[in-house]
Ligand code: HEC
C-alpha cells in the first residue's frame with residue numbers, strides 16, 4: 001500500500017515535470033523577435049512608426065496572407081501574395097531594391113511600407129525606411145511562418161498591372177461577357193469588400209455604388225473593370241491570376257444589378 005502511494009506520488013511528480021516542459025516549449029514556439037514581427041504585420045500604425053498624417057489604414061495583412069494559401073485557403077482573394085517563402089528569395093521584384101538591400105528592406109516589404117501604408121508615390125519611395133529593428137522583426141516572422149509551413153520550392157512572384165490602354169481593352173472584353181450576379185456578389189465579398197466595404201458603403205476604398213445613379217452606367221461599369229486591372233494610387237491591380245475575365249464580369253453584373261435596384 002505504501003509502495004503504491006509512493007509510486008503514485010512519483011508518477012504525479014513525473015507528470016508535473018512533463019507538463020511544465022511541454023508548457024515551456026509551447027511558450028517558446030514563437031521567438032520574441034518573430035512575435036514582434038507578427039504584431040507589426042497586423043498593425044496599421046506599424047508599431048507607431050507610420051506617419052499618422054499619411055497613414056492609409058492598411059496593414060500588411062490587408063493584402064498579404066501569412067499562411068500557405070494554396071494549402072489552407074480561407075477563400076479571400078488578396079492583391080499581394082502570401083509572405084510564406086519570402087526569406088528564401090534571392091532578389092526582390094521591385095526595381096528600386098538592390099540585392100544587398102534585400103534584408104534591410106525586409107525582403108522588399110519596405111516598398112509596401114511606404115507606398116501602401118503611407119501612400120508615398122512610387123517614385124519617392126525609400127525601400128529602407130522601415131526602422132532597422134522592425135525590418136529584422138518582420139524577417140524573423142517571415143522566417144517563422146516559412147519554417148512552419150514546410151513548403152517546397154517557392155515561386156518567384158511579380159506584380160504586373162496593365163497599362164491604361166491595356167486595361168481599357170480588357171474592360172471592353174469583360175463588359176461583353178454574360179455575368180452572373182450571384183457569383184459576382186460572392187466574388188465581390190472575397191476580393192473587393194475588404195477595402196470597399198459593402199458596395200454602397202465606403203471602406204478604405206471608395207463607394208462603388210453611389211447614392212446618385214451614374215448618368216452613364218455602362219461607362220461607370222467599364223471604369224470599374226479597367227480600374228481593377230490597372231490599379232490605382234493605393235489600390236493594387238488584380239490580374240487574371242486572381243480574378244479571371246469571367247469572375248470580373250460576374251462582379252460587374254452584380255454591381256449593375258445593385259445600382260439598377262436603387263432607382
Ligand atoms: C495595398 C496592398 C498591400 C499592402 C498594404 C502591403 N503590400 Fe506587400 N505587396 C503588395 C503587392 C501587390 C505586391 C507585389 C506582388 C506580390 O509580391 O505579392 C507586394 C509585394 C510584397 C513583398 C515582396 C516584395 C519583393 O521584393 O518581391 C513583400 C515581402 C511584401 N509585399 C510584404 C509586405 C509587408 C510586410 C507589408 C506591411 C508593411 C505589406 N507588404 C503591405 C501589396 C501590398
Ligand code: HEC
Pocket residue numbers: 062063079188191192193194195196204205206207208223224225227228231232233234235236238251
Ligand atoms: C487593398 C484594398 C483594395 C482592394 C482589395 C480593392 N480596392 Fe478598389 N480602391 C481601393 C482604394 C484605397 C481606392 C482609392 C484610391 C486609389 O484609387 O487607389 C480604390 C479605388 C477603386 C476604384 C476607383 C474609384 C471609383 O470609385 O471609381 C474602383 C473602380 C475600384 N477601386 C474598384 C475595385 C474593385 C471592383 C475591387 C475588387 C475586384 C477592388 N476595387 C478591390 C482599395 C482597394
